[in-house]
Amino acid sequence: MKSVDIALDAQRSGRFTALKAWLYRHNTGGRLSTLLLFIPPALMVFTLLVILPIAESGVYSFYRWNGFIALSESGRWVGWQNYQFILQDPVFHRAVWNTTKIVLISLLIQLPLAMMLALSIASKSSINSLFRLVYFLPFILADVVAGLIWRFIYDGNFGLVAAITQMFGLDPFYPLADRAWAFNAILVVVVWKYFGYHMMIYIAGLQSVPNDLVEAARLDGASRLQIIFRIKLPLIMPAIKLSVFFSVIGALQFFEMAMPLVTAGGPSGSAHTIVTYLYEFGIVRSRIGFGSAVAVVLFLACAVFAFFYQRFVMARSSS
Amino acid sequence: MLKLKHLLVSTCAGALLAISSAQLVAQETVTVLHNQQDQFIRDTWDEIRRDFEAQNPNIKVQLDFMDDDAMKARLPTLLQSNAKPHLYWSFGGGDFRVRAESGLLADITDKADGLRAKIGEGAMSAFEVNGRLYGAPYRLAQVGFWYNKSLFEQAGVRSEDIETWDDFLDVVTTLKNAGITPIAAGGAERWPLHFYWTYLAMRIGGQELFDSILADEARFDNEYYIRAGQELQRLADLEPFQAGYRGTVYNEAAGVFGNERAAIHLMGEWDIGVQTSESESGEGVSGDNLGYFNFPMVEGGLGDPSATLGGVDGWAFTSGNGTDAAVSWLEFFLAPEQQRKLAAAGIIIPVANGAAEAVEDPHMQQIAENIANSSWHQVFWDQALGADVGGVINDISAELFAGEITPEQAVRRVQQAWDFR
Numbered sequence: 219m220k221s222v223d224i225a226l227d228a229q230r231s232g233r234f235t236a237l238k239a240w241l242y243r244h245n246t247g248g249r250l251s252t253l254l255l256f257i258p259p260a261l262m263v264f265t266l267l268v269i270l271p272i273a274e275s276g277v278y279s280f281y282r283w284n285g286f287i288a289l290s291e292s293g294r295w296v297g298w299q300n301y302q303f304i305l306q307d308p309v310f311h312r313a314v315w316n317t318t319k320i321v322l323i324s325l326l327i328q329l330p331l332a333m334m335l336a337l338s339i340a341s342k343s344s345i346n347s348l349f350r351l352v353y354f355l356p357f358i359l360a361d362v363v364a365g366l367i368w369r370f371i372y373d374g375n376f377g378l379v380a381a382i383t384q385m386f387g388l389d390p391f392y393p394l395a396d397r398a399w400a401f402n403a404i405l406v407v408v409v410w411k412y413f414g415y416h417m418m419i420y421i422a423g424l425q426s427v428p429n430d431l432v433e434a435a436r437l438d439g440a441s442r443l444q445i446i447f448r449i450k451l452p453l454i455m456p457a458i459k460l461s462v463f464f465s466v467i468g469a470l471q472f473f474e475m476a477m478p479l480v481t482a483g484g485p486s487g488s489a490h491t492i493v494t495y496l497y498e499f500g501i502v503r504s505r506i507g508f509g510s511a512v513a514v515v516l517f518l519a520c521a522v523f524a525f526f527y528q529r530f531v532m533a534r535s536s537s
Numbered sequence: 538m539l540k541l542k543h544l545l546v547s548t549c550a551g552a553l554l555a556i557s558s559a560q561l562v563a564q565e566t567v568t569v570l571h572n573q574q575d576q577f578i579r580d581t582w583d584e585i586r587r588d589f590e591a592q593n594p595n596i597k598v599q600l601d602f603m604d605d606d607a608m609k610a611r612l613p614t615l616l617q618s619n620a621k622p623h624l625y626w627s628f629g630g631g632d633f634r635v636r637a638e639s640g641l642l643a644d645i646t647d648k649a650d651g652l653r654a655k656i657g658e659g660a661m662s663a664f665e666v667n668g669r670l671y672g673a674p675y676r677l678a679q680v681g682f683w684y685n686k687s688l689f690e691q692a693g694v695r696s697e698d699i700e701t702w703d704d705f706l707d708v709v710t711t712l713k714n715a716g717i718t719p720i721a722a723g724g725a726e727r728w729p730l731h732f733y734w735t736y737l738a739m740r741i742g743g744q745e746l747f748d749s750i751l752a753d754e755a756r757f758d759n760e761y762y763i764r765a766g767q768e769l770q771r772l773a774d775l776e777p778f779q780a781g782y783r784g785t786v787y788n789e790a791a792g793v794f795g796n797e798r799a800a801i802h803l804m805g806e807w808d809i810g811v812q813t814s815e816s817e818s819g820e821g822v823s824g825d826n827l828g829y830f831n832f833p834m835v836e837g838g839l840g841d842p843s844a845t846l847g848g849v850d851g852w853a854f855t856s857g858n859g860t861d862a863a864v865s866w867l868e869f870f871l872a873p874e875q876q877r878k879l880a881a882a883g884i885i886i887p888v889a890n891g892a893a894e895a896v897e898d899p900h901m902q903q904i905a906e907n908i909a910n911s912s913w914h915q916v917f918w919d920q921a922l923g924a925d926v927g928g929v930i931n932d933i934s935a936e937l938f939a940g941e942i943t944p945e946q947a948v949r950r951v952q953q954a955w956d957f958r
Contacts, residue, residue, distance in 0.1 A: 480784070484725075
């Protein structure tokens with residue numbers, strides 16, 4: 219054996235021992251094997267079903283494409299035109315404003331209402347269980363069913379609204395046919411449908427508040443309001459932050475309930491939300507490119523919100 | 538338990554029988570998909586299917602049905618899958634053209650001599666794209682004014698006096714003054730409103746305008762289309778519709794008419810059935826009480842007042858499925874004898890040569906005559922332009938009625954969508 223070969227051999231075996239040492243250090247308890255075995259399938263599924271579609275819709279959003287045959291054959295590159303059109307479209311502005319309205323109504327009416335109810339029926343008793351069930355009932359209904367029920371309620375000829383107008387001898391009123399009212403009517407349904415859900419989150423939080431803290435405060439002479447604002451609310455802050463997060467994301471995704479309530483976004487599209495807008499103008503009218511552009515805008519809004527909320531609001535509570 | 542056993546045995550026996558018979562005769566199956574909901578019509582079709590199978594023992598026809606929305610939603614993916622039917626129900630028009638040009642349909646031009654011999658050229662041309670044939674028509678439809686004769690009498694107006702658009706507006710005013718809601722409209726769905734704008738544009742601009750728009754030789758923002766919007770708004774100013782019409786879907790509007798709560802409904806002849814079934818009494822505006830008049834001419838308009846707006850709908854062959862068996866089924870199904878049978882039952886206004894005489898219902902007869910005498914049968918404009926631009930036309934018709942947009946802005950918005958199609 220030549221000396222060069224010996225040196226190479228030594229280097230090789232040295233490398234091998236180094237690898238062994240590295241493996242020994244990093245694969246304690248089979249951690250690395252687990253990673254190598256279990257990550258690829260999950261990553262593959264995630265990439266195929268989540269990342270790839272998102273990336274694809276990003277690509278589609280620059281095309282005029284009806285979605286019937288391959289993009290390469292029937293798509294037409296239009297650059298930023300889809301985005302330009304979205305940003306100039308008054309119906310889209312309305313949809314964004316409506317979505318914002320859901321957030322505002324959630325924060326200003328729905329969540330405070332849920333909190334008030336939660337505070338009053340959080341303690342365990344059989345009558346409270348009954349109330350909890352009653353308040354939670356609307357949430358159990360499927361969204362589409364709730365929408366259909368409220369369509370009947372809002373009917374100006376035969377519905378509850380008709381009964382009220384007749385009782386007071388007023389002219390028939392058709393909330394869903396009125397440009398100014400259609401979306402407000404939907405907001406009522408939103409509050410009715412989801413307050414019970416947030417109430418349940420708060421009740422779960424309130425029940426975990428230690429009783430001795432409350433008792434100690436009471437002994438120190440704290441009033442009921444002081445107990446609520448100084449003890450209970452700060453202690454269930456994580457639950458509140460979570461429910462705010464849910465209601466904002468819920469508003470951004472709001473879709474199923476609006477569909478049976480108003481046809482194609484209501485009068486002049488005045489009751490569109492971002493997602494019903496996407497559905498009507500992207501899917502119903504087979505404009506996959508345009509719909510994808512709306513989806514990209516929506517995705518960005520969701521991602522930016524989720525990122526900042528996680529980073530600046532949720533994170534603080536865990537520290 | 539006994540029943541279950543029985544069922545199992547009979548299913549097995551049936552399966553065996555099916556397998557053995559399949560081995561005896563090489564059977565070919567033709568699958569057909571339609572959105573037909575009416576049981577009576579389905580049964581009538583089924584009779585025709587049995588007759589066909591009796592004459593063609595080696596072809597089996599399978600009629601499948603879906604409801605309209607489900608079919609609309611599933612079709613785009615279905616057409617690209619292996620589970621697609623041989624034939625499916627389709628309008629001629631924008632979507633049909635796109636699908637044909639996308640290669641989703643089968644070209645049957647070379648097998649169509651039998652079909653062409655039985656069906657008129659005009660209706661057939663609705664299923665031609667760039668000179669090639671991808672389907673065949675089944676029936677005709679026309680939109681016109683249906684009215685309630687007793688309500689007209691009550692207000693002291695006569696449909697015979699309506700010759701021009703101005704006359705029509707006068708009748709609407711008189712009805713309104715008599716405390717009768719003049720017109721029922723399904724404003725929430727919008728397409729019922731586009732009939733007004735399109736008919737006005739047809740009467741004012743004429744066939745040449747429509748043909749040159751489709752050929753990209755004319756634009757929507759022209760004086761004719763703008764005037765159509767102005768005339769529409771003259772009607773809108775009279776507030777002719779039932780209260781809350783913007784939240785009313787088509788079926789509910791048919792109910793308003795069927796319950797005699799409005800005097801007029803601008804709709805296709807299918808409304809005869811729908812307003813009946815949607816009415817509380819189940820009778821609707823029936824028999825002699827139901828009247829019909831054509832969309833009136835507009836003074837100074839270029840359009841021929843005999844021109845009709847309506848539909849031609851029929852069957853499209855999916856790609857790879859323009860088989861001889863499928864064609865021969867359609868030849869049989871669309872043959873004058875079958876069409877006459879369907880026409881006599883009041884189910885369709887037929888497309889087959891000579892079958893129109895079999896129509897017995899006087900209202901259907903009138904529609905068949907209108908189409909036969911019309912110099913130009915325009916396919917539903919929102920269908921002809923495709924889902925995309927058609928949707929815009931519908932939206933804007935509704936906004937014109939609500940007075941939220943001027944006629945000038947309206948045509949500009951449509952043109953913008955048309956340019957970007």
